[in-house]
Every structure is written in C-alpha cells, then in structure tokens.
Amino acid sequence: MLTVDSLSYRHAHADSEALKGVSFSLGPGESLLLAGRSGSGKSTLLSILAGLHPHFLKGDLRGRALLDGVFAGQGGVAEWGKGARLMLQNPEAQFFAGTVGEEISLTLRCRGVTGPGAEAITSERLGALGLTALRDHSVFKLSEGQKQKAVLAALTALRPKLLLLDEPSANLDPVFLGELKSVLQKLRHEGLALIVADHRLHWLSGLCERLLVLEDGKVALEGPFECLGDGERLRRLGLRSPEPPLPGRLPPPPGFVAPTDGWAARVENLHFAYPGGRELFGGLDLALAGGEVTALTGPSGRGKTTLARLLCGLEKPLRGTVSHGGKPASLELGQVVLQNADHQLYMPTVLGEVTLALGQGSRGPRDVAMGILEAFGLAALSGRHPQSLSGGEKQRLVVAVGLARPTRLLALDEPTSGLDGHNLRLMGSQIREAAKKGPAVLVVTHDLELVNLCADRQLELPGH
Amino acid sequence: MKAKTLSWREAWNGRGLFETRELVTIGLFSAAAKAASLTLALVGGGMNPLTLVLKSAVQSALVVVLLAKVPKTGTLTLSNAVGMLLSFLLMGQHVISLPAVLLGTVAVEALAWLAGGLARRPWLAIPMVAASELVVRLINVGVSYLGVREQPGLLAMVIVVSAFSYLGILLGLAGGVKMAKELRHAGLIQD
Amino acid sequence: MRALSRIEGLRGASRLDLRAETRLLMTVAASVSSLAISEPQALALLLSFSALYAVIEIKPKTLLIAYLFMGVMCAVALFCVWAMGFVFPIMRNSPMSMAISPFLRLGVTMNAILPLALNSRLTDLATALGRLRLPGIVRLPLMVTIRFIPTILNDLVQLREAVGIRFRGRKGFLFWLRRPLTWWRVFFQPLIVRLIRSADELAMAAELKGLEPGTDFGRAPRPFSARDRATMLLAALAVALSGLTQIVVGSAF
Numbered sequence: 001m002l003t004v005d006s007l008s009y010r011h012a013h014a015d016s017e018a019l020k021g022v023s024f025s026l027g028p029g030e031s032l033l034l035a036g037r038s039g040s041g042k043s044t045l046l047s048i049l050a051g052l053h054p055h056f057l058k059g060d061l062r063g064r065a066l067l068d069g070v071f072a073g074q075g076g077v078a079e080w081g082k083g084a085r086l087m088l089q090n091p092e093a094q095f096f097a098g099t100v101g102e103e104i105s106l107t108l109r110c111r112g113v114t115g116p117g118a119e120a121i122t123s124e125r126l127g128a129l130g131l132t133a134l135r136d137h138s139v140f141k142l143s144e145g146q147k148q149k150a151v152l153a154a155l156t157a158l159r160p161k162l163l164l165l166d167e168p169s170a171n172l173d174p175v176f177l178g179e180l181k182s183v184l185q186k187l188r189h190e191g192l193a194l195i196v197a198d199h200r201l202h203w204l205s206g207l208c209e210r211l212l213v214l215e216d217g218k219v220a221l222e223g224p225f226e227c228l229g230d231g232e233r234l235r236r237l238g239l240r241s242p243e244p245p246l247p248g249r250l251p252p253p254p255g256f257v258a259p260t261d262g263w264a265a266r267v268e269n270l271h272f273a274y275p276g277g278r279e280l281f282g283g284l285d286l287a288l289a290g291g292e293v294t295a296l297t298g299p300s301g302r303g304k305t306t307l308a309r310l311l312c313g314l315e316k317p318l319r320g321t322v323s324h325g326g327k328p329a330s331l332e333l334g335q336v337v338l339q340n341a342d343h344q345l346y347m348p349t350v351l352g353e354v355t356l357a358l359g360q361g362s363r364g365p366r367d368v369a370m371g372i373l374e375a376f377g378l379a380a381l382s383g384r385h386p387q388s389l390s391g392g393e394k395q396r397l398v399v400a401v402g403l404a405r406p407t408r409l410l411a412l413d414e415p416t417s418g419l420d421g422h423n424l425r426l427m428g429s430q431i432r433e434a435a436k437k438g439p440a441v442l443v444v445t446h447d448l449e450l451v452n453l454c455a456d457r458q459l460e461l462p463g464h
Numbered sequence: 465m466k467a468k469t470l471s472w473r474e475a476w477n478g479r480g481l482f483e484t485r486e487l488v489t490i491g492l493f494s495a496a497a498k499a500a501s502l503t504l505a506l507v508g509g510g511m512n513p514l515t516l517v518l519k520s521a522v523q524s525a526l527v528v529v530l531l532a533k534v535p536k537t538g539t540l541t542l543s544n545a546v547g548m549l550l551s552f553l554l555m556g557q558h559v560i561s562l563p564a565v566l567l568g569t570v571a572v573e574a575l576a577w578l579a580g581g582l583a584r585r586p587w588l589a590i591p592m593v594a595a596s597e598l599v600v601r602l603i604n605v606g607v608s609y610l611g612v613r614e615q616p617g618l619l620a621m622v623i624v625v626s627a628f629s630y631l632g633i634l635l636g637l638a639g640g641v642k643m644a645k646e647l648r649h650a651g652l653i654q655d
Numbered sequence: 656m657r658a659l660s661r662i663e664g665l666r667g668a669s670r671l672d673l674r675a676e677t678r679l680l681m682t683v684a685a686s687v688s689s690l691a692i693s694e695p696q697a698l699a700l701l702l703s704f705s706a707l708y709a710v711i712e713i714k715p716k717t718l719l720i721a722y723l724f725m726g727v728m729c730a731v732a733l734f735c736v737w738a739m740g741f742v743f744p745i746m747r748n749s750p751m752s753m754a755i756s757p758f759l760r761l762g763v764t765m766n767a768i769l770p771l772a773l774n775s776r777l778t779d780l781a782t783a784l785g786r787l788r789l790p791g792i793v794r795l796p797l798m799v800t801i802r803f804i805p806t807i808l809n810d811l812v813q814l815r816e817a818v819g820i821r822f823r824g825r826k827g828f829l830f831w832l833r834r835p836l837t838w839w840r841v842f843f844q845p846l847i848v849r850l851i852r853s854a855d856e857l858a859m860a861a862e863l864k865g866l867e868p869g870t871d872f873g874r875a876p877r878p879f880s881a882r883d884r885a886t887m888l889l890a891a892l893a894v895a896l897s898g899l900t901q902i903v904v905g906s907a908f
Contacts, residue, residue: 056862078865094860098778110865331823342848343817346841385650387848477869478792485858491799492854499807546796553780559686610690612757617736652851
C-alpha cells in the first residue's frame with residue numbers, strides 16, 4: 001500500500017539533508033513505530049507522507065513515496081489527504097470549529113461532503129470514538145485525551161488508508177494513554193495503517209509490530225518492535241525504554257509532621273477548590289524535605305499542578321496552611337517552573353536569561369551565570385538566542401533559570417513532556433543535582449520513566 | 465502548461481492572491497492584537513491614557529512583525545479589514561467608517577507598491593503602518609464628528625484619545641522593528 | 656479569563672432567536688440611520704424602536720448595566736463639555752435640544768449592538784458575513800481571529816503568571832513603570848514568539864484540513880423564520896418613520 005523508496009529531503013535554506021535515503025513499506029492494517037532522538041527527521045518524514053511537499057514544504061525532495069501508486073503530495077495536500085491523514089502533536093491547533101460535532105462536519109465540508117451524508121458520518125464517528133455525549137461540547141473545555149479522540153474522529157471521517165501520528169503521547173497521562181491505545185487498535189481493525197512517531201515507546205508495545213529508528217535522517221534500525229534490545233543500544237540511539245515503567249515502588253512523603261523548621265515545605269490540613277469547582281484537597285497533610293526529589297503523579301485534572309502552585313504561593317488555600325521553614329509560602333521562598341518554556345524566556349541570549357534571573361532586572365554576575373550554564377550543559381550555547389534552542393535545551397534552560405537564585409522549594413511542572421531518551425536522562429540527572437544543592441524538588445509529571453530516574457519519593461494523587 | 469482560469473467565485477474569494485498559510489498568519493496576528501487590547505483594557509482601564517498608548521504600541525508592533533512575516537502587498541489591508549470587522553462585530557464600531565478606512569489603506573499600499581514593495585524594501589513597513597494608522601484615526605474622528613455634530617465639544621475627547629493612541633502607534637513601530645530583527649536572528653522569520 | 660466568564664454571565668437566551676444576518680442588518684441599519692438623522696424627535700422615535708428590540712432580546716439586568724454605563728459615560732462627556740465652555744465660550748452656545756442628539760444616537764447604536772454581541776456566536780456572525788458576500792480572502796483570517804482570541808487570551812494569562820514568577824510577584828504598576836523596556840521585552844517577546852510558532856503550526860493544520868479562503872467554519876444556518884422577517888420589516892418601518900419625522904420636523908424649523 002505505502003512504498004517509500006530512497007527518500008531524501010533538504011529543507012529550504014538548510015545546509016544538510018533532513019532525510020537521507022529512507023526506504024520502507026507498509027501494508028493495509030499494519031502499524032509502524034517511528035523512533036529516534038529529537039531532530040532525527042521523524043516529523044519531516046511524517047509531513048512528507050501527509051502530502052505537505054511541495055505545496056507547503058518547499059525544500060528539495062529526491063526519491064519517492066507512493067500510496068497505492070500515487071506520489072505523495074500529487075494533486076495537492078487536500079487530494080492526497082483523502083488517503084493519508086496526519087495528527088499533529090498539539091491537538092488544539094487542529095480545531096477550527098467551536099464544538100466537537102462541528103469540527104467533524106467542517107472536516108467533511110472541506111472535502112466537499114455536506115448534507116445528510118455528512119450528518120450520518122459525523123454521528124457514526126462520534127459513536128465509534130465514544131464522543132456522542134460530547135457532540136455539542138466546546139473544544140476548549142475538553143481534556144487532553146478527549147481532544148485527541150476528537151481530532152481522530154475528524155481525521156478518520158473520510159476513511160483514509162493511512163493515519164500518521166506525531167508525538168500523540170506527549171501530553172497524556174497513563175489512563176488516557178491506555179484509552180488512546182485501544183482507540184488506535186480499533187482503527188487498525190477497521191483496516192487503517194498506522195505510523196506513530198513518539199518518544200515514549202512502552203505504550204506502543206502490542207500496537208506497533210514493527211519499528212523504524214531514524215538517526216540524523218538515516219534509517220539506523222529496522223525490524224520488529226522487540227528488536228530495540230538492551231540499554232546500551234537505546235542510549236546510543238537516544239531512545240527511551242520500551243519496557244513499561246514500574247509504578248509505585250517509591251515511599252510517599254510524610255504526612256503530618258511536628259511543626260519544626262527542619263522541613264523545606266509543609267502542608268497542614270489543606271483545603272482547596274477553584275471557584276465553582278469541586279474540592280481538590282480536603283485536609284491534605286504533607287512535608288517535603290530539603291535535598292529530596294518528590295514526584296507528584298496521578299490522573300489529569302486531579303490537582304497536581306494546583307498543589308505545586310499552592311506550595312509556591314501562587315494560589316491561597318481555602319483552609320489550612322502551606323509554609324516554607326515556618327514562613328507562609330511565597331514566590332520569595334519557593335520557585336516554580338511552568339510547563340511552557342516559551343513563556344519563560346525573554347532575553348536575546350541564553351547567558352542574558354540567567355543573568356536576568358540572578359540580577360532581578362539588572363545585570364547579574366557573568367561568571368556565576370556561566371557556572372550555572374556549565375552545570376546544565378548549556379555553556380556552549382550561551383551566545384545563542386533562547387528561542388533558537390531545541391525543546392530539550394529550552395527545558396533545561398528554564399530549570400537552570402529557576403535554580404539561579406537560592407530557593408527552599410523548586411517545583412517543576414511536566415519537565416520532560418516531549419523529550420527524547422537522551423534529554424530525559426539528562427534532565428533526570430540535573431534534577432538530582434539540583435536537589436543536592438539543598439532545596440526540596442517537587443516534580444509534577446505523567447512520565448513514570450522520569451520518576452524512576454530521579455525521584456526519592458512519590459505522591460500519587462488518587463482519581464475521583 | 466496552460467494556466468488554470470479562475471471562476472468568478474474563486475476570484476472574488478481572492479484565490480491566487482494569498483496562500484492559506486498567509487491568511488492564517490494574518491488572522492492569528494489580528495487575534496493577538498485584539499486579545500492584547502482586551503487584556504490591557506481589563507488590567508488598566510479602557511480610557512486610561514497609559515493603556516491607550518500601550519494598546520496601540522502593541523498593535524503597531526504586531527503589524528510590523530506581521531509585515532516582516534508576510535511581506536506582500538495586501539497584507540496591511542487585510543489585517544486592517546479583519547480588525548475593523550471584528551470591532552464592528554464585538555463593539556458595534558460605526559460600520560460606515562469601514563469602507564473609508566479600507567480605501568485609505570489601499571491607497572497607502574499602492575504608494576508602497578510604487579516605491580518598490582515590501583518584499584524588496586522591508587523598511588517600507590514603517591511608513592506604511594504610520595500612514596495607515598493616521599488615516600484610520602482621521603477617518604474615525606470624521607465619523608465621530610458626524611455622530612456628535614450637534615455638540616462638537618464632545619469631539620475633543622475623541623481627538624485626545626486618538627492623539628494618545630497615535631503616540632502609542634509611533635512608539636510601537638520602534639519596538640516592532642527591533643523585534644522583527646531579533647526574530648530573524650533567532651531564525652523564526654526567514655528573509 | 657474571569658472577566659470573560661463575567662461577560663458570559665451577561666448573555667441570555669434570545670427570545671426572538673434571530674438569525675445572525677438579521678442581527679447584523681439591524682446593527683447596520685441602526686448605525687447608518689442614526690448618523691443620517693439629526694432631529695431629536697426623529698432620533699427619539701428610533702431610540703424607542705431600538706429599545707423595544709433590546710428589551711425583547713436582552714436580559715433586563717444586562718440592559719440595566721449597559722444603560723447605567725452609558726449614563727455615566729454621557730455624564731462625564733457633558734461635564735467635560737461644560738468645563739471646556741469656560742475656556743472656549745463658543746461651546747456654551749449649542750441649544751440643549753440639539754445637545755441631546757449625540758446621546759440619543761449612542762443609545763440607538765447600543766440597543767442594536769447588544770443583541771448582536773451577546774446573543775450571537777461569533778462564528779455564526781462570520782459565516783453570515785460570508786452569506787452576505789464578504790470575500791473569502793477576508794473571511795478566512797476573520798474566522799481564524801475569532802477562533803483563536805480565547806486561546807491567545809489564555810496564553811496572555813499564562814504569560815502574566817510566568818512573569819510574576821520570574822520577578823517574584825513584583826507585578827505592581829510602579830515596578831513596571833520604572834522599567835518600561837523590560838516590560839516590553841518580557842511581555843511582548845514571548846507573545847510574538849508564541850504567535851510565530853502557532854502561525855506555522857496552524858498554517859500546516861489548515862492545509863492538512865483543506866481549509867480555503869471560501870470555507871465556512873460555522874454551523875449550517877436554519878432558514879429565515881417569520882420572526883426574522885417581521886423584525887426586519889419593523890426595522891425598515893422604524894427607519895422610514897424616523898426619516899419622515901426628520902423631514903417634517905426639519906422643515907417646520
């Protein structure tokens with residue numbers, strides 16, 4: 001069905017090729033895992049297979065990709081898109097209509113399907129993906145998992161032959177990941193071929209029977225899913241482990257403790273709910289010790305990020321107290337690094353970013369800043385514009401900035417979402433190093449691989 | 465190969481003039497201008513002179529960066545058209561000023577095209593935004609005069625507000641030019 | 656976002672359940688006719704009709720808040736004119752009967768815009784503009800604008816919070832007043848970067864979806880109802896009657 005033969009691609013304005021002679025084939029109902037470290041060419045390959053060249057991607061393409069004998073991109077993106085559809089990493093970027101039902105109708109309208117036929121397809125897809133109750137729901141109010149399902153419903157409305165998924169697991173918790181896996185299994189049984197590009201590999205076991213690993217644009221490994229093998233090969237290819245991480249091995253942090261100054265952060269009888277929302281915490285007791293890394297895990301929407309915000313003084317408890325060494329929680333004593341790195345980088349250079357943090361608006365000492373960058377493996381990039389860094393480098397920079405000033409508590413919100421195995425291991429070791437300097441480190445995460453890499457304790461918030 | 469002839473409907477919808485990606489970019493920048501304006505008004509109060517200056521500065525800087533990202537004749541006109549239509553839909557701004565503003569912006573774009581066009585002379589973005597925003601304000605004052613012609617004293621308020629916001633436009637031009645340069649340096653805007 | 660949910664609370668189920676085109680045409684008619692008419696009697700007639708439309712379409716509490724707000728704005732404006740009269744005596748010469756015309760005009764426009772802004776979904780309005788032959792080249796960016804304003808508002812909230820964290824809660828007015836260039840950099844630069852990245856991502860998503868300049872994002876409209884037709888007919892009558900009053904009263908003076 002799909003034949004990719006010696007495919008090479010060079011982006012416009014680029015010096016080197018992003019893809020170098022990639023070849024593989026895929027039959028109906030088959031599925032392939034596309035792995036590789038960040039920048040290895042996975043997204044470029046998916047974009048070409050989605051037909052975005054030459055209309056959208058204007059670089060130089062050699063070789064060929066054929067779907068049932070038709071060249072990729074032939075007849076424009078829309079025409080090719082009847083056969084192959086691409087789900088981007090951020091599902092929200094793919095919504096143009098207001099509600100779930102309208103989104104599917106809009107997709108159909110864009111392909112010329114209207115009237116009762118469109119209505120029937122919309123109802124069928126909503127039913128198939130378990131979204132019937134959400135038909136008139138605003139797309140803004142969906143959870144991450146529901147957004148993924150809504151996008152899948154729209155993408156599969158016209159029964160394509162090939163579905164391409166770019167980093168579908170990046171923002172999903174283990175529960176939604178399981179749901180996504182069963183939805184994809186179901187689509188495979190409908191005869192759809194899948195190509196999944198992802199850094200998290202463990203959830204794809206049993207879904208993708210084959211894998212293709214890219215390294216610097218070339219095929220580095222091809223074979224059955226099980227061929228990934230031992231740790232050394234994974235490390236060399238910059239991949240995460242294909243083995244499911246073992247949950248629940250770590251002790252929880254202490255609950256009620258005596259009111260001494262020895263704890264970096266203490267939570268006593270915490271009650272909290274957002275206005276008009278359900279109660280997230282009803283009498284929580286918690287103590288975090290300096291020098292320890294505590295992982296905060298649990299299903300989406302259960303209040304993990306809210307607890308981190310409460311611990312840093314960004315939210316005020318309805319009842320109870322949150323304190324740092326006996327003083328009320330505040331941003332003077334606790335530091336939080338938010339999920340979106342782009343929102344936290346302001347200066348024209350990487351060095352300037354750290355000196356700003358050190359000097360509170362004026363210029364901080366350069367040698368101290370360079371020392372911090374050195375510790376995070378960013379010294380060689382000190383003169384670069386922060387926005388020109390890769391995702392992993394940006395994540396490390398915002399953590400470095402968070403640690404630039406002394407703090408009793410450092411809270412990190414999903415620091416490894418979208419990171420490859422190499423960057424995951426680097427981030428894990430740097431979180432451990434950060435804790436050695438004294439603060440209590442709280443890591444809010446869905447990523448159980450990170451928990452296993454760096455946490456001393458784990459607090460699992462239960463589902464509702 | 466024979467060029468495909470556009471149907472009247474395709475021509476009216478502007479097919480061939482702009483690519484979908486360019487239209488999406490124009491829409492997104494207009495959304496940012498409106499969202500920033502709403503946020504500043506909510507934080508600082510709608511009629512606060514400082515808010516007026518800041519709102520306009522952000523607006524003109526966004527347009528300068530947009531013109532660096534989509535350096536085409538027609539970008540400014542489309543951006544202004546979207547902004548004005550949205551003002552009409554959200555706040556009932558007098559619909560009568562819309563055609564006048566569009567004509568004014570088209571005239572500014574025509575002059576810029578005669579001077580070599582944005583793609584060849586990116587610096588033209590500065591006089592283009594300065595001139596089109598001046599036209600917008602003059603037309604708004606004119607339309608406001610029609611609304612308060614029996615009590616022209618009320619026009620003084622409109623003139624003061626327009627003057628403050630134009631000051632913001634001029635300040636924002638400098639910020640926008642600097643930001644466009646930096647984005648080119650970071651590789652986020654291609655030459 | 657909290658302010659937006661407050662606005663959400665002002666919305667109410669429309670009793671007339673009009674099509675977006677009807678509300679658009681009502682607003683255009685109010686805007687153009689109120690500018691064309693100048694006699695207070697004619698404007699008062701127009702105001703009465705438009706107030707009837709607003710009372711039927713808008714929640715009483717919302718209407719009351721809007722009228723109170725307009726009253727305060729008018730009082731401030733009149734005070735300014737009165738104060739300016741001491742500097743420019745010519746400003747004290749307008750007869751009071753004529754001085755109320757601008758405020759009547761404001762009332763007419765407000766009565767027409769409230770149902771449009773509060774009872775219509777923006778996507779329906781933009782789709783309606785398409786049916787009123789707005790070119791697709793304007794409609795596509797307008798649709799994108801409408802769709803992404805809430806997303807960007809949410810981004811701005813996050814941005815404000817990130818700045819608050821970096822500057823350890825010093826978000827106060829005076830702190831930033833002393834550092835205007837830092838303010839510009841920390842708020843504007845991340846916003847622009849986010850926009851540029853989103854623009855590329857969205858453009859790709861739009862291409863993949865097959866969106867084109869003529870594509871409508873909104874729901875398919877229901878047919879024009881008897882209420883739509885009656886509302887437009889009454890509006891036309893109101894405009895004609897006010898125009899007639901303008902001619903009659905104008906020639907009497």
